[in-house]
Amino acid sequence: MEYRFSSTMDSFKSSAVREILKLTQGKSIISLAGGLPNEQYFPIEAVRDAFSRVFDQGKQVLQYGLTEGYTPLRESIAKHLERKNIHVGIDDMLITTGSQQAINLLTNVMIDPGDVILVERPTYLAAIQIFQSYKAKIVSVDCDADGMDLNDLERKIREHKPKMAYVIPTFSNPSGKAWSLERRKGTLDICKRNNVLILEDDPYGELKFGSDEAFPSIFSLDEHPHGSCVVYTSTFSKIVAPALRTGWAIGDPTVIQNMTRTKQAADLHSSTMDQHALHQLFEHFDLYAHIDLVRGEYEKRMHQMVDLLKQHNWPGTRWIEPKGGMFIWLELPAHIDTEQLLKQAVQEGVAFVPGASFFADNPERNTMRLNFTHTDYEQMVEGFERLNRVIRQAL
Secondary structure (H helix, E strand, O other), X not given: OOOOOOHHHHHOOOOHHHHHHHHHOOOOOEEOXXXXXXXXXXXXXXXXXXXXXXXXXXXXXXXXXXXXXXHHHHHHHHHHHHOOOOOOOHHHEEEEOHHHHHHHHHHHXXXXXXXXXXXXXXXXXXXXXHHHHOOOEEEEXXXXXXXXXXHHHHHHHHHHOOOEEEEOOEOOOOOOOEOOHHHHHHHHHHHHHOOOEEEXXXXXXXXXXXXXXXXXXXXXXXXXXXXXXXXXXXXXXXXXXXXXXXXXXXXXXXXXXXXXXXXXXXXXXXXXXXXXHHHHHHHHOOHHHHHHHHHHHHHHHHHHHHHHHHHHOOOOOEOOOOOEOOEEEEEOOOOOOHHHHHHXXXXXXXXXXXXXXXXXXXXXXXXXXXEOOOOOHHHHHHHHHHHHHHHHHHO
């Protein structure tokens, strides 16, 4: 058989993450690479109890469900979002199979081949792959520690006439940065004036560290949620467990209805049992005490990694201490190619994600993403010793 695959498959290039997994098979590797929450803090007893309550409801929990999602769960999420000053009803919401499906569904609804999508520089690599699969033209907007450069955003909008902008303004993957309030408001204003839809991805927003600084969602800053230029998506993956594969999208009902029609063709609906169980967690588990525990532990691990970076003090290396999330973004001297560095690092028994994968264009090859949430401190110390040998040699 001569398989004639679609041209879409050309967009799914092998990612650095998959290559890492190949390289680490059968080896004792300390991984600072994956975007993994720490399973030590998964609320396993609460989840087991939630599923037990679900099965106590009878056989109907095994039946097909609404494409829009289990209504009581959507009501629980709407109450949850009120804490973020987001006020929506269930008709403004769609339950998705992880927030990544929300990115896919909205792209399907909005983007024709050749349409322009603006993204941060750098941005989430899986989003880049999704946009490429729909044959969108992806244009990067310059960023600094405070978020998108508003002058460059206006310039790129005038030049490229984009249909959509994809942003992760709160503890982003990969850079870990949190946008300033000025940049959030400015981006909303510019996109609204130019009829550019904003897809706001917020998987890490609950993982805020110590300070009282507020990071309002761009969606919450829009005074008109009906007719809003923002679609907001988030997930339970980082605050409960990724295996439940449950996220949500909120936006204008017309947009949500079109995403729902697309989801019907994709998978009919997300797992009803998982949705029932998450509703039970809202009803019978102190989810917010659990979130406080998780972010406290993650903040401690972040400080441990920052201390290790300071101790090793690699010349010409820069990073920003994150205010939340799961990642530290490292910039090395310009002559170092971290994709090549990774090969030597794996030989030393440590892995990271090279930064080039996170750029839609003109990649900065001297960058890397480090995850601080999954590796215990003792392993982190040893991992940095191994990484130090490799980086010192490259320097």
